[in-house]
Amino acid sequence: DAGITQSPRYKITETGRQVTLMCHQTWSHSYMFWYRQDLGHGLRLIYYSAAADITDKGEVPDGYVVSRSKTENFPLTLESATRSQTSVYFCASLPDRGNTEAFFGQGTRLTVV
Template structure:
């Protein structure tokens, strides 16, 4: 499918488990982002990537790991999930021109 997709859409896990959220975009956008959305906080940037093999921390990176071996994929891994990581996670991408980010549909994660 064209656009930006995320999988899974819903995930329930337990504290201490490793979880990977997937993000795939078909536009060959150079920039990709991971945000979390929590009540009272809006969208907060976790990690971003300017190109394949280039990643950097955002506002709330602790407990998360990212990689970007291919331009189209940007997985987010929770190394040892905690309850505070219960959230809705959005992946986004944008080209090198202009300011508009395009968001995926989100992954709702519940950590028990």
């Protein structure tokens, strides 16, 4: 299917476990982003990537790791999940020209118990 997809849609994990959220896009967009959505904070940027093998921190990167070995994939890993990381996570992609709309996945609802 064309577009941007996230998996899983829902995940429950225990405190201290490692968990990886997947993001895949079929457009070969250069940029990809990870956001978390929390009440009162809106969408906060965790990490972003301008191209394969190029990643940079956003507003709230602590506790997260990303990689981008292929243009189409941008996984987000929580190395040791904490309850404060319970959130809805959104992945987005953006074409190379930058000043244009970004396209979002459906989101992953993560609960850390």
